[in-house]
Amino acid sequence: MLPDGSENEVLTSSSLNSRNIILNRPKALNSLNPSMVQKISEYIKKFEDSDLCNNIIIKSTSPRAYCAGGDVVSIAKGVKEKTPGMSAFFRDEYTLNHALATVKKPVVAIMSGVTMGGGVGISVHAPFRVASENTLLAMPETLIGFFTDVGASFYLPRLDGEIGTYLGLTGYRLKGKDAFYAGFATHYVPLERIPLLEARLNELPTKSHDSVNAAIEEFVEESDGTFDFSLAPYMNAINRCFKYDTVEEIMDALNKETEHPEWAKTTIDTLNTMSPTSLKVTLELLRRGKKMQIQECFQMESYLAAQIILGPDFYEGISELLIKKTKNPKWNPSAITDIPLQQVIERFFDLKDPEATIQFSNEQNYFEYPFRKYGLPTANDIRDFISGSDLSSSEVVFTADEIVGIFENKYNFKVGVKEKIQFILKTNTIESSNKDFKSVIWKS
Structure with missing residues (x-):
């Protein structure tokens, strides 16, 4: 009651x-x-x-x-x-x-x-x-x-x-x-x-x-x-x-x-x-x-x-x-x-x-939010792209502007995408334990 x-x-x-x-x-x-x-x-x-x-x-x-x-x-x-x-x-x-x-x-x-x-x-x-x-x-x-x-x-x-x-x-x-x-x-x-x-x-x-x-x-x-x-x-x-x-x-x-x-x-x-x-x-x-x-x-x-x-x-x-x-x-x-x-x-x-055992209202479960594409890309998204995990070849070289353009297209030119990716690439705030992180190199 x-x-x-x-x-x-x-x-x-x-x-x-x-x-x-x-x-x-x-x-x-x-x-x-x-x-x-x-x-x-x-x-x-x-x-x-x-x-x-x-x-x-x-x-x-x-x-x-x-x-x-x-x-x-x-x-x-x-x-x-x-x-x-x-x-x-x-x-x-x-x-x-x-x-x-x-x-x-x-x-x-x-x-x-x-x-x-x-x-x-x-x-x-x-x-x-x-x-x-x-x-x-x-x-x-x-x-x-x-x-x-x-x-x-x-x-x-x-x-x-x-x-x-x-x-x-x-x-x-x-x-x-x-x-x-x-x-x-x-x-x-x-x-x-x-x-x-x-x-x-x-x-x-x-x-x-x-x-x-x-x-x-x-x-x-x-x-x-x-x-x-x-x-x-x-x-x-x-x-x-x-x-x-x-x-x-x-x-x-x-x-x-x-x-x-x-x-x-x-x-x-x-x-x-x-x-x-x-x-x-x-x-x-x-x-x-x-x-x-x-x-x-x-x-x-x-x-x-x-x-x-x-x-x-x-x-x-x-x-x-x-x-x-x-x-x-x-x-x-x-x-x-x-x-x-x-x-x-x-x-x-x-x-x-x-x-404290939860009886969930449904059985849905996941490791990543299914609708995360509607927010801004994360540093991990950019890291995965640069490290080659999203590419068919790990020998590709991109400029910073090209990386920004690729993500802007992927996110339908969402406001904030360009600014965030430019900041991450400029300040190198991507961290990775992947030893092959530099397999894809970006050039300013």
């Missing part, structure tokens, strides 16, 4: 060929509670099965927030009071995330305003994610004694280089176009054009993903020729420092960083405010997720959530940062050297609570 008033926390509407799922808990910045997760799941299933629905739009009534995360305050209080079944929220949330990642209909998430934690979970897995100038996106879980969840173990390792590791550990906030260039959003559309975009989606007479993509492309902001990404200057440093498999090695690399010492110092200061346990759990999670299919990732996270909410840092972080707001949590243990990796694995990864 849903709590009183919960039926108004998620609204729906029909507009010609579109069906809208509208988050409506503005005072809580649309933070997800169990009833909202249940309702969104029901509506996705209903609209997926409807012959009258050609596409699904997920958006918010609030100009301030798409969704600020999960209602972790209620979960923390429940754990403190020893209320049973607290891990069920995460299990059900991840079940919803998987349903969104595998829904047959085109889904468009309008990520206007604050999009954090659980809000990323109900957007990043959709085929289409639209960012605007007021988008503020982050995964800040290590700051509250939790870990980057809602499928982060799947999508963060598949971003460019080590940017996913950096974002997961530091909780760095991406603003506006950052969400697009980092790979969370597939399109960047100015706010004033969003109503026109929705009207265009309403008119589409087909359920084709290609048609939805073409419709969104009509409203994207035109290119000014710049790669407007706040982390661009630091990409090589991020790859250098965050490529390691232990937090200790990452901290050591940051201490030795010479190209961007001020950035490194700021990053160290940030990491030192995080829960040491959360940092180690998150890094192990991301390294494992890189080799897993999407169902495995969600199940791993569900088992992990059931354990970490029982640890001391979860309630401490929520209490000090979100309830008391003193911003002075006392982590236990207090240093990364005080918790060996093997202890992390045994305490959090090896234990599997049966109540």
Whole structure:
């Protein structure tokens, strides 16, 4: 039974060929509670099965927030009071995330305003994610004694280089176009054009993903020729420092960083405010997720959530940062050297609570998102091309301009493709363990 008033926390509407799922808990910045997760799941299933629905739009009534995360305050209080079944929220949330990642209909998430934690979970897995100038996106879980969840173990390792590791550990906030260039959003559309975009989606007479993509492309902001990404200057440093498999090695690399010492110092200061346990759990999670299919990732996270909410840092972080707001949590243990990796694995990864077992709504599973072609190409895509894995001959030589042209054609001259590839080739932010990486050479 849903709590009183919960039926108004998620609204729906029909507009010609579109069906809208509208988050409506503005005072809580649309933070997800169990009833909202249940309702969104029901509506996705209903609209997926409807012959009258050609596409699904997920958006918010609030100009301030798409969704600020999960209602972790209620979960923390429940754990403190020893209320049973607290891990069920995460299990059900991840079940919803998987349903969104595998829904047959085109889904468009309008990520206007604050999009954090659980809000990323109900957007990043959709085929289409639209960012605007007021988008503020982050995964800040290590700051509250939790870990980057809602499928982060799947999508963060598949971003460019080590940017996913950096974002997961530091909780760095991406603003506006950052969400697009980092790979969370597939399109960047100015706010004033969003109503026109929705009207265009309403008119589409087909359920084709290609048609939805073409419709969104009509409203994207035109290119000014710049790669407007706040982390661009630091990409090589991020790859250098965050490529390691232990937090200790990452901290050591940051201490030795010479190209961007001020950035490194700021990053160290940030990491030192995080829960040491959360940092180690998150890094192990991301390294494992890189080799897993999407169902495995969600199940791993569900088992992990059931354990970490029982640890001391979860309630401490929520209490000090979100309830008391003193911003002075006392982590236990207090240093990364005080918790060996093997202890992390045994305490959090090896234990599997049966109540956290997910009953997925369908059997779809994969190693890569099936609709990733609608976003920007990744550094891995460019690396694979240059290394010859996408070519019939490994003896071909291309200029940088030719590589840009090939990708522009492949992505139908999508805004942002040219700028991103030019940046990657110019700064050589592609890293590869392939010894034959230079079998295809590019010349400037």
